[in-house]
Amino acid sequence: xxxxxxxxxxxxxxxxxxxxxxxxxxxxxxxxxxxxxxxxxxxxxxxxxxxxxxxxxxxxxxxxxxxxxxxxxxxxxxxxxxxxxxxxxxxxxxxxxxxxxxxxxxxxxxxxxxxxxxxxxxxxxxxxxxxxxxxxxxxxxxxxxxxxxxxxxxxxxxxxxxxxxxxxxxxxxxxxxxxxxxxxxxxxxxxxxxxxxxxxxxxxxxxxxxxxxxxxxxxxxxxxxxxxxxxxxxxxxxxxxxxxxxxxxxxxxxxxxxxxxxxxxxxxxxxxxxxxxxxxxxxxxxxxxxxxxxxxxxxxxxxxxxxxxxxxxxxxxxxxxxxxxxxxxxxxxxxxxxxxxxxxxxxxxxxxxxxxx
Amino acid sequence: xxxxxxxxxxxxxxxxxxxxxxxxxxxxxxxxxxxxxxxxxxxxxxxxxxxxxxxxxxxxxxxxxxxxxxxxxxxxxxxxxxxxxxxxxxxxxxxxxxxxxxxxxxxxxxxxxxxxxxxxxxxxxxxxxxxxxxxxxxxxxxxxxxxxxxxxxxxxxxxxxxxxxxxxxxxxxxxxxxxxxxxxxxxxxxxxxxxxxxxxxxxxxxxxxxxxxxxxxxxxxxxxxxxxxxxxxxxxxxxxxxxxxxxxxxxxxxxxxxxxxxxxxxxxxxxxxxxxxxxxxxxxxxxxxxxxxxxxxxxxxxxxxxxxxxxxxxxxxxxxxxxxxxxxxxxxxxxxxxxxxxxxxxxxxxxxxxxxxxxxxxxxxxxxxxxxxxxxxxxxxxxxxxxxxxxxxxxxxxxxxxxxxxxxxxxxxxxxxxxxxxxxxxxxxxxxxxxxxxxxxxxxxxxxxxxxxxxxxxxxxxxxxxxxxxxxxxxxxxx
Numbered sequence: 001x002x003x004x005x006x007x008x009x010x011x012x013x014x015x016x017x018x019x020x021x022x023x024x025x026x027x028x029x030x031x032x033x034x035x036x037x038x039x040x041x042x043x044x045x046x047x048x049x050x051x052x053x054x055x056x057x058x059x060x061x062x063x064x065x066x067x068x069x070x071x072x073x074x075x076x077x078x079x080x081x082x083x084x085x086x087x088x089x090x091x092x093x094x095x096x097x098x099x100x101x102x103x104x105x106x107x108x109x110x111x112x113x114x115x116x117x118x119x120x121x122x123x124x125x126x127x128x129x130x131x132x133x134x135x136x137x138x139x140x141x142x143x144x145x146x147x148x149x150x151x152x153x154x155x156x157x158x159x160x161x162x163x164x165x166x167x168x169x170x171x172x173x174x175x176x177x178x179x180x181x182x183x184x185x186x187x188x189x190x191x192x193x194x195x196x197x198x199x200x201x202x203x204x205x206x207x208x209x210x211x212x213x214x215x216x217x218x219x220x221x222x223x224x225x226x227x228x229x230x231x232x233x234x235x236x237x238x239x240x241x242x243x244x245x246x247x248x249x250x251x252x253x254x255x256x257x258x259x260x261x262x263x264x265x266x267x268x269x270x271x272x273x274x275x276x277x278x279x280x281x282x283x284x285x286x287x288x289x290x291x292x293x294x295x296x297x298x299x300x301x302x303x304x305x306x307x308x309x310x311x312x313x314x315x316x317x318x319x320x321x322x323x324x325x326x327x328x329x330x331x332x333x334x335x336x337x338x339x340x341x342x343x344x345x346x347x348x349x350x351x352x353x354x355x356x357x
Numbered sequence: 358x359x360x361x362x363x364x365x366x367x368x369x370x371x372x373x374x375x376x377x378x379x380x381x382x383x384x385x386x387x388x389x390x391x392x393x394x395x396x397x398x399x400x401x402x403x404x405x406x407x408x409x410x411x412x413x414x415x416x417x418x419x420x421x422x423x424x425x426x427x428x429x430x431x432x433x434x435x436x437x438x439x440x441x442x443x444x445x446x447x448x449x450x451x452x453x454x455x456x457x458x459x460x461x462x463x464x465x466x467x468x469x470x471x472x473x474x475x476x477x478x479x480x481x482x483x484x485x486x487x488x489x490x491x492x493x494x495x496x497x498x499x500x501x502x503x504x505x506x507x508x509x510x511x512x513x514x515x516x517x518x519x520x521x522x523x524x525x526x527x528x529x530x531x532x533x534x535x536x537x538x539x540x541x542x543x544x545x546x547x548x549x550x551x552x553x554x555x556x557x558x559x560x561x562x563x564x565x566x567x568x569x570x571x572x573x574x575x576x577x578x579x580x581x582x583x584x585x586x587x588x589x590x591x592x593x594x595x596x597x598x599x600x601x602x603x604x605x606x607x608x609x610x611x612x613x614x615x616x617x618x619x620x621x622x623x624x625x626x627x628x629x630x631x632x633x634x635x636x637x638x639x640x641x642x643x644x645x646x647x648x649x650x651x652x653x654x655x656x657x658x659x660x661x662x663x664x665x666x667x668x669x670x671x672x673x674x675x676x677x678x679x680x681x682x683x684x685x686x687x688x689x690x691x692x693x694x695x696x697x698x699x700x701x702x703x704x705x706x707x708x709x710x711x712x713x714x715x716x717x718x719x720x721x722x723x724x725x726x727x728x729x730x731x732x733x734x735x736x737x738x739x740x741x742x743x744x745x746x747x748x749x750x751x752x753x754x755x756x757x758x759x760x761x762x763x764x765x766x767x768x769x770x771x772x773x774x775x776x777x778x779x780x781x782x783x784x785x786x787x788x789x790x791x792x793x794x795x796x797x798x799x800x801x802x803x804x805x806x807x808x809x810x811x812x813x814x815x816x817x818x819x820x821x822x823x824x825x826x827x828x829x830x831x832x833x834x835x836x
Contacts, residue, residue: 174604177585207396211403233376237397272376 002116002333010280010335015052017281021310022050030079034070035315053284056308059317061293064257067098075101077312088138090256093165097136100256105313106142107149109259109279113252114149116262116333121248122222125151126197131187131205132227134158138256143200146224155194157186159205184208191218202227203238203251210242222248226260229343232272239272252276253342257316258283258307264331264338273341276325277334283309285339287327290346293320297327304345321345361387362439364550366397367557367572369404369540372440373397379547379574383456388439390550393573395582398542401571402586405515408540411566417495420536420565421479427556427563428476432469436558450555457548458522459729461676461683464643468525471808472556475529478810482533485811486819495538499828508828513588513607515540515571516822519580520553521593522546522689523645523752528553530815531591535565539822542571542587544580548689584608589822609816613750614647614774616805620655620662621780622763624802628655628662631779631802635662636669638777638805640734643686644754647815648775648797650805651750652757659760663713663738670734670754671717677727685753687729694730697751698723701735704749709741710757742769767792774815775805 005013025031026039026047039046049058072087080103089097114122122128128147134140134156147154159180167176187209190196196219201209203225209215215223223243230238230251243249253276254260261276261283278285287303289295297303305321326340365372375391382388412420430436438445445453451465460468475482487494490507494500499508516534518541521527531541545553557570573579584590590608592598599612618635620628638650655662676683688694701722705712712722714736722733734754739747747757748771761769767788770776777799778789786800796815799807 171601173581173601204396207399211396211399231377231394233392234394234396236376237394241397241400 003335005335007330007335010330011053014281014284014336018053018056018310019051021312021315022046024079024312025077025310025315028078030077030312032075032077032315034066034074053308056317057294061306062316062319064098064316064319067100068096072099072101075314080313086138086141087136088256089136093162093169098256100314102138103313105259105282105311106138107145108282108311110142110146111149112279113260113262114146117250121250122150122198122224126221127152127195128154128198128200129157129187129190129194129196130154131157131183131199131201131209132159133161135160139200142260143224146200147198152198155190155196157183157190159183180205180208184212188212191220195219197221198224200224203230203234204228206238207242214244215242216244216246220247222250224250224252226252226254230274231341231343232274235266235274236272239266253339255321257309257314257319258285259309261285261339262334264333275328275331275338275340276342277331277336277338278307280334280336282311283307284336286337287325287339288320290324293318299327299329302326305339305342361389362443363441364388364390364439364554364574366391366393366574367554367567367570368397368401369408369571370566370568374440379550381457383453386453388453390574393575393579395575395579398571398573398575398579398582399586401573402515402542404568404571405540405542408566408568408571409514409538411568412535412538412540415564415566417492417536417538420538421483421492423560423564424476424479424532424536427559427565428473428479430562431476431556431559432473434559434562436555436562445551445555445558450551453551454525454549455678457551457689459678459687459689460524460643460645461678461680461686463681463683464686465525468642471526472529472552474808475810476532479533479536481810483536483819485809486533486817492536495536499832506828506832508826509823510826511537511539511822512824513539513822515542515587515589517542517544517583517587517590519544519584519590519592519594519598520546520549522548524642525549525552526642526646527593528556530818532556533818534822535560535569537819537822539589540569540571542573542583544573544575544583547574550574591821609821611647611774611815613651614649615652615748615750615770615772616648616650616775617770617773617777618650618653618805619766619770619776619778619780620653621778621782621785622656623782624779625655625657628658629665632665632669634777634779634802634804635666639666639736639756640670640673640684640754641804641806643684644734645686645752646806647750648806649750649754650756650775650777652748652759652770654759654761654766654769656761656763656766659758660738663736663758664716666756666758667713667736668717670736671714671719673734673754674719675724675726675729675731675733678729685731685733687727687731688752691730693752694723694732697753698732701737701746701751701755704745705737707745709739709744710746711738712736713738713758767794770794772796775799777801777803777805777807 025035085101087099091097130143144154251263259279261278263274263276286306287297288306290304305323305325307319309316322345323342324345325342328338328340365374377392379390435444435446454465455462491500516539518531543553561567592602593611596612599610602608602610673684675685732753737746737757739757739759772794775797776795779802
């Protein structure tokens with residue numbers, strides 16, 4: 001289901017949502033301890049000075065280290081004080097992971113995702129298999145909710161990315177490969193013995209799974225994938241060969257802080273280059289100059305990904321992601337900027353352990 | 358400017374144009390090389406049984422004939438050059454090779470000749486590898502030799518090869534695998550995808566089935582897919598490559614050669630007569646090969662030898678790539694030259710080493726000339742065998758001279774790909790022959806780059822790919 005708004009309408013909606021969220025997070029009756037304390041020392045008053053999305057530029061870039069250092073309860077809005085919360089983690093290969101609190105955001109995100117694709121893309125009432133990082137991650141609950149929301153159940157095979165990254169950093173490539181095989185063994189077993197039609201997994205695990213079996217012959221109808229870089233060639237390979245041109249494919253870009261950015265439907269002229277659109281107005285992605293992050297990059301150029309998340313549960317202004325992407329214009333499905341061909345920030349100059357699972 | 362040339366991935370008989378590409382510009386000609394993603398390689402490895410069937414259908418002796426024909430096509434033929442109808446002449450090949458790798462045209466032609474010779478002499482090469490066994494072995498699985506039934510069986514259905522870019526000659530190593538009916542899965546070096554591509558085209562034109570070749574320009578990740586997805590693999594690279602793949606028995610790793618020339622006591626006083634052999638060992642092929650000497654050991658006259666060598670080496674100066682006299686190769690990536698130069702200067706700060714060539718060389722070690730970045734030949738005199746420059750290899754004419762008593766030489770050299778021991782000392786020769794550190798041994802005044810087709814180079818490919826099994830009983834059924 002595409003957005004029905006025009007570009008100016010979407011911008012107006014974003015500005016209105018920004019005012020509403022600032023009022024929510026910086027009002028003592030509803031805001032959380034962390035942001036209310038911050039406001040007391042900020043030297044400016046967001047309640048008065050933020051009247052539209054552009055005014056958020058008054059905020060410095062959010063430092064996600066605070067999600068490691070601060071107790072999660074400091075981020076609980078007063079309005080949610082009586083509701084137990086989920087704690088979702090990211091990072092944590094070594095040391096303390098980053099944590100965020102949450103209640104219903106993941107449900108909202110994944111219901112919206114589900115509605116976007118309609119009833120047939122992921123056939124309603126069918127079962128799902130998630131192969132990937134479960135544990136303390138938002139994704140695990142989100143995928144199960146998605147399956148349930150569409151009338152099915154979800155099977156799980158866990159992969160611990162923290163351990164894989166450690167194995168690789170220790171030079172234990174052989175062990176990492178064995179672990180990956182172990183994960184694929186389990187997934188293949190479930191697919192062979194249970195009635196599964198939809199899969200969520202990472203691109204790399206999807207490839208590995210398809211090396212074991214024809215996913216088409218196994219009865220898979222749709223795949224939802226996310227987690228690592230997908231170059232156009234990679235997408236083409238997945239579509240044409242891994243999915244044999246017969247399985248629906250929904251590539252996404254997302255993380256614990258943002259939620260889920262949906263990719264626009266690929267057209268021949270895209271030449272398999274993906275463009276993702278944030279779940280605006282709850283989250284907004286901007287492509288900014290890597291050295292001067294206050295400046296937006298021109299359309300068609302690579303820059304660093306900047307995320308702003310504004311829901312009633314969580315407020316993250318202007319967080320600079322560890323990714324870079326091409327700034328892409330609004331499209332028929334999403335009347336706001338998109339981010340194309342996402343890859344790790346400065347991946348052309350740094351060695352990055354990525355795509356290992 | 359002519360139309361962009363596109364070098365596709367070869368997927369066991371099917372050319373494939375990838376969306377990921379490496380782009381070069383060669384004298385105004387744009388060249389694109391398709392890059393395979395690792396998953397694509399892993400999927401294609403499922404095609405290998407068909408590749409084996411195609412090779413099995415052709416008698417091995419016919420494959421040897423085809424290799425001889427391919428030798429001529431490689432050297433003189435016009436062969437498919439990328440997608441479409443374009444053909445590559447030998448001159449086109451040498452010109453592009455030179456531009457991509459910095460190698461002078463003269464050395465490009467020399468290397469082309471070397472590879473041609475390895476192909477044209479395939480029967481001698483195979484004879485050397487199998488110690489004279491009939492080609493029937495690869496058709497029937499066994500032969501009768503000296504009254505005994507001898508059965509060898511393949512240990513793999515494919516050979517993965519991670520090729521370097523330093524010198525095209527290295528491609529001659531994988532060629533015999535095809536005559537042994539083992540398909541190859543090649544990852545070309547970044548700067549030289551064109552030599553293996555031309556070789557594959559020559560072999561297909563000569564009668565090898567196209568399905569026997571996988572050609573995958575790819576990333577490190579893709580290289581791993583290839584090395585870990587084939588039953589036997591060869592990887593060329595740095596010491597880091599060796600460390601990475603050494604734990605895996607199915608991968609034969611070739612790192613730095615650290616080849617050496619040793620003067621026995623019996624020849625030490627006559628060192629001057631053999632100076633040419635030493636210079637050739639150090640500087641042939643622009644010093645780019647693992648079989649180039651990187652250290653010279655002598656028990657006396659070390660300082661005089663170092664000085665004389667330095668003088669000879671300093672006379673080898675950078676020339677244009679088109680100059681028939683050119684010996685030195687430019688660096689395709691100037692940052693690499695800069696890194697090596699800085700490293701040598703840094704290590705020279707450790708006492709016990711002198712850059713003797715600095716006495717004779719025109720200009721600094723690293724210079725820009727003829728539109729390229731060069732490292733000029735460098736000879737280091739080391740007073741201590743443990744000096745960090747004493748046993749180091751770089752990709753240009755670089756060597757150290759060490760004065761070491763003959764009795765201590767074998768203990769000093771460490772792992773060495775080629776050792777040319779200039780000696781006729783019988784006892785020492787026996788010691789050298791029983792040393793586990795030497796891969797290839799020349800006895801007498803022979804340069805380290807000497808090739809004898811009957812002798813294996815860098816391990817015996819046949820023994821790597823095939824294993825003998827006890828075979829007894831009624832072989833009537835086997836014919």
